[in-house]
Amino acid sequence: MTIDQVSDSVYVVAGTNVNWALISDGTGVTLVDAGYPADTPLVLDSIRQIGHELADITAVLLTHAHLDHIGAVPRLVDLLNVPVYTGAEEVRHAKREYLQQITPGQLVRTLVAPGGARWVAQTLRAVRGGIGASVPTATAASTLPGGVVALPTPGHTDGHTAYLLPAEGVLFSGDALVTGHPLSRRTGPQLLPPVFHHDLARTLDSARALTRQPAHTLVPGHGRPTRLVLADFTDTVR
């Protein structure tokens, strides 16, 4: 686990091939995404490492309800009854009214990709014990804590939602726009490999829309946080 402070109040934590972020406003902490199930102890520890108690968590914002983003949520809800917000459509996904996620067959086929075997092994370890996780308490809210604005960004999942912290110019793009992945050979703004997206064309539209947001720091679901430079994005995303 590594923790990078990217603005006055935003900390980005790298767990098992996935990021979560902490927005610390001095009194409370908002968690943006929550790692894999096996990352749960790291999520809890990251809150302490930025100087907060677990009880300081006031809300969890989910970009989407894939297993690598909801991991610590069941534990946090159990411990603290913390509210969990996501987009209106993603609420249905979080409750598992339907599932838009890489299938076991697709996972097996990634074994032949460069870096695939290692990534599959890490992923299987990371989902252990949480493969059937869901977030029955997820809700949509018109106003989010700390002045965060929700940005519907469908494609990766139908209800995928990015978040903007306008006061600090920080964009949390989730899996609509990333800067790296173990199955990618390069770093910098890009889309995840096609197998991960429910609808690739809509993901691309959403990613392009994100680059027009008034932000200068990109906090992706996967890869390193980076300065958001539109030219970098249009040159490299395909």
Ligand SMILES: [Zn+2]
């Ligand atoms: Zn992800």
